[in-house]
Amino acid sequence: MDYPNILMLANHLQFEVTPRIKREMHRRLDVMGRQTVKEIQSRVGKYDPNWSNSNDTHEPNPLRPDTIARKGHEDPWLDSGYFYGTLNYQVDKSTMSVEITTDAEYASFVELGTSRMPPRPIMGPSMEAVVEKQEASLARSIVMAGSGMNVESMAMGEFQS
Numbered sequence: 267m268d269y270p271n272i273l274m275l276a277n278h279l280q281f282e283v284t285p286r287i288k289r290e291m292h293r294r295l296d297v298m299g300r301q302t303v304k305e306i307q308s309r310v311g312k313y314d315p316n317w318s319n320s321n322d323t324h325e326p327n328p329l330r331p332d333t334i335a336r337k338g339h340e341d342p343w344l345d346s347g348y349f350y351g352t353l354n355y356q357v358d359k360s361t362m363s364v365e366i367t368t369d370a371e372y373a374s375f376v377e378l379g380t381s382r383m384p385p386r387p388i389m390g391p392s393m394e395a396v397v398e399k400q401e402a403s404l405a406r407s408i409v410m411a412g413s414g415m416n417v418e419s420m421a422m423g424e425f426q427s
Contacts, residue, residue: 283412290411292359294404298396299355299364305392306353306366311344327384342376342386349373366393 334340343349352369366389379385 286411287408288359290407291362292357294400294407295357295362295364298400298404299357299366301400302364302366302393302396303353303355305396306389307350309343309388309392310350311339311341327379327386343388 329337329340329342337345349368349370349372352367354367356365356367357363358365373389375383377385377387377389
């Protein structure tokens, strides 16, 4: 497209391109939130003490034998199903971010550890796995939206959750 002056180009970017990119970002953040919740849920009941957040330096922390005996299994995230059942996500359009939430008040203690309990992360590694899988397709879909391609009407393949 040719623009006879800089004002017309600025108007095109502000009123056509920017809203398309924002819509695509909101859509992609929704997909990433949904996929992150599914990824976390897929790991509950299959805890691996070697999982860690990329910036963690802690050693693997399996449960103590007395805790395993009490619970009947080795997964710190599997107990009543409350954590699993209350996982959710919310997209904040104003900050272009996704928040993963749970009503399980103990989740941060298990994820990050306490003075008496080592961290046993599941949410951080799950989020990192989803971001790693989605980075390239997120960038492509934003470029496509910015160039005027209708991303939503395409055969979604990699873009679907």
